[in-house]
Amino acid sequence: MDDCIFCKIAKGEIPSNKAYEDDKVLAFYDLEPQAPVHILIIPKEHIVSAAEITEENSRVVAHIFEVAAKLAKEKKLDGGFRIVSNAGEDAGQSVKHLHFHLLGGRTFGWPAG
Ligand code: 5GP
Ligand code: ZN
Numbered sequence: 001m002d003d004c005i006f007c008k009i010a011k012g013e014i015p016s017n018k019a020y021e022d023d024k025v026l027a028f029y030d031l032e033p034q035a036p037v038h039i040l041i042i043p044k045e046h047i048v049s050a051a052e053i054t055e056e057n058s059r060v061v062a063h064i065f066e067v068a069a070k071l072a073k074e075k076k077l078d079g080g081f082r083i084v085s086n087a088g089e090d091a092g093q094s095v096k097h098l099h100f101h102l103l104g105g106r107t108f109g110w111p112a113g
Contacts, residue, residue: 001046001097004046004095004096004097005095005097006040006042006046006095006097006099007046007097009026009028009042010026010042010044011044016028016029017029019039019071020041020067020070020071023044024043024044024045024060024063025041025042025043025044025060025063025064025067026041026042026044027039027040027041027042027067027071027102028040028042030101034101034103035103035104035105035106035108036104036105036106037075037077037081037102037103037104037105038101038102038103039071039075039101039102040099040100040101040102041064041067041068041071041099041100041102042064042097042098042099042100043057043060043061043064043098045057045060046097047060047097047098048096048097048098049085049086049087049088049093049096049098050085050087050098051087051088052098053098064100065083065100068083068100068102071102072102072104075104075105077104077105079104080104081102081103081104082101082102082103082104082108083100083101083102083103084100084101084103085098085099085100085101086101
């Protein structure tokens with residue numbers, strides 16, 4: 001996707017503050033952090049949202065959760081953390097490239113806040 005900001009970040013065409021990277025995924029710090037630790041984890045492959053996860057592309061999602069657990073340990077989120085993926089208009093998804101927010105370092109309300 002030529003006009004996708006997260007594809008550009010994944011390719012290094014737009015700079016980001018990286019927390020983890022391998023050939024399949026990138027984790028980088030959110031520009032507008034909503035918690036003391038707020039990292040976005042994305043597949044390098046363009047997938048629009050959680051609504052587009054299929055048998056063919058779901059392996060990377062499992063990998064993203066492995067990376068999330070590793071980052072949570074690394075960032076010492078021992079008290080807990082939250083992983084969120086907004087999909088579509090109703091959820092307020094603002095970037096149309098699948099991403100998982102890893103949030104920690106404070107307590108959270110439910111379902112929002
Ligand atoms: P969404 O609202 O789609 O669930 O989350 C998109 C997230 O991407 C937001 O938290 C927003 O702050 C973050 N974001 C948008 N553009 C950029 C960017 O260019 N760089 C970084 N690091 N974060 C971004
Ligand atoms: Zn993309």
